[in-house]
Amino acid sequence: MEETNxxxxxxxxxxxxxxxxxxxxxxxxxxxxxxxxISGVCIGVCLCGLVGNVVVxxxxxxxxxxxxxxxxVLNLAVADLALLLFLAACLTLLILTEIYCLYSxxxxxxxxxxxxxxxxxxxxxxxxxxxxxxxxxLSVLFPIWYRCRRPxxxxxxxxxxLWALAALFxxxxxxFCFLGINCLSVTQSxxxxxxxxxxxxxxxxxxxxxxxxxxxxxxxHPGKLYVAVLxxxxxxxxxxxxxxxxxxxxYLLNNILHFLILxxxxxxxxxxxxxxxxxxxxxxxxxFHGSVKVALRRVFEEKAPSEDGSRGQGNTAAETxx
Numbered sequence: 495m496e497e498t499n500x501x502x503x504x505x506x507x508x509x510x511x512x513x514x515x516x517x518x519x520x521x522x523x524x525x526x527x528x529x530x531x532i533s534g535v536c537i538g539v540c541l542c543g544l545v546g547n548v549v550v551x552x553x554x555x556x557x558x559x560x561x562x563x564x565x566x567v568l569n570l571a572v573a574d575l576a577l578l579l580f581l582a583a584c585l586t587l588l589i590l591t592e593i594y595c596l597y598s599x600x601x602x603x604x605x606x607x608x609x610x611x612x613x614x615x616x617x618x619x620x621x622x623x624x625x626x627x628x629x630x631x632l633s634v635l636f637p638i639w640y641r642c643r644r645p646x647x648x649x650x651x652x653x654x655x656l657w658a659l660a661a662l663f664x665x666x667x668x669x670f671c672f673l674g675i676n677c678l679s680v681t682q683s684x685x686x687x688x689x690x691x692x693x694x695x696x697x698x699x700x701x702x703x704x705x706x707x708x709x710x711x712x713x714x715h716p717g718k719l720y721v722a723v724l725x726x727x728x729x730x731x732x733x734x735x736x737x738x739x740x741x742x743x744x745y746l747l748n749n750i751l752h753f754l755i756l757x758x759x760x761x762x763x764x765x766x767x768x769x770x771x772x773x774x775x776x777x778x779x780x781x782f783h784g785s786v787k788v789a790l791r792r793v794f795e796e797k798a799p800s801e802d803g804s805r806g807q808g809n810t811a812a813e814t815x816x
Contacts, residue, residue, distance in 0.1 A: 529592050532754045533585045536761055540578045540585070543765025547575040550768050553790050563633075563719070564794050565649035566626035569657075573622055574764040577615035581761050584608045588753075606671050613681075614664035616760055620692045621656040623730055623767075627696040630723045631703055663688070685737065693734035696727045718793050722774045726767050733763035 550571040554564050587604065629649070633640040663684055671677040704724055736759045775789030 529750055530589060533589050536758050537582055537585050539761045539765055540582045543578045543761060546765060546768030547571045549786060558794060562649040563629060565653060566622055566629060569653045570619060570622040573615050573619040577612060577619060577764045580608055580612045580615060581757055610664050610668035613667055614660050617663050617688060618657055618660035619764060620688060621660055623726055624692040624696045625652050625656060627700050627723050627727045630720050631699060634703060689734040693731045697731035700724050700727050718774050722770055722793050725770045729766050733759050
């Protein structure tokens with residue numbers, strides 16, 4: 495009888511210890527309220543970016559005739575749209591994990607897949623914006639060739655190649671992370687190379703061209719389209735540099751905080767382009783006015799860079815009435 499009581503007492507103590515440890519584990523998960531707050535802010539940014547990119551895709555698909563430049567913009571908006579969707583999915587999974595403590599092997603693999611899709615969309619967005627800026631530089635430096643001899647399907651072919659290149663880099667990261675072979679080192683190396691090539695070079699080349707247009711012997715107005723591209727490339731360089739720096743600070747920051755910094759920077763980068771299009775298109779005589787449709791039409795109309803400043807009042811009235 496005493497032996498039974500001793501056994502029951504020991505089992506009771508073990509069960510009590512297990513429950514206490516389980517309660518501590520649960521309290522540790524729910525205790526990180528700052529994770530939920532930052533994730534909610536990031537989801538809000540993603541939702542705003544989704545609305546903006548959906549408007550751009552709708553306008554370029556159904557409200558405007560396509561030209562070589564808008565093909566790039568349309569693909570860029572689709573890439574940003576997909577990226578924001580994957581980011582929202584990652585953040586939702588993170589919130590559920592923090593609330594319900596869903597740590598398992600399945601959770602790890604789902605996270606790796608979502609991050610690979612995020613990397614694919616992020617690289618595609620970076621490549622397409624770089625190609626778009628190069629297209630604008632060519633139209634300014636070689637206007638005759640651009641209008642008369644440029645292949646009509648060049649934009650579509652370039653976009654296809656860039657999507658394939660982004661898929662290749664994302665597949666490399668996915669394979670290394672699934673196999674557990676230097677996942678962090680490979681990710682950092684790929685991000686650094688992409689940031690240096692596809693954000694620094696477009697930023698410097700577009701900035702040099704802008705200075706040449708505004709300060710050269712023959713001053714020309716760069717046009718709304720080129721201003722929008724320059725601003726987009728500038729923000730890509732700023733956010734790309736922040737992304738590169740954040741990728742090397744994992745050992746200085748908490749892993750979750752590191753992840754949230756990457757998410758926040760990327761969500762801002764993918765959400766800012768529609769805002770740039772609207773602000774540049776609606777800005778006239780240092781005032782912002784006009785509908786979203788009118789603003790986008792002013793930016794994406796195919797015209798020479800010098801024509802934007804010489805349009806008459808008749809055209810202005812016609813645009814405002816659209």
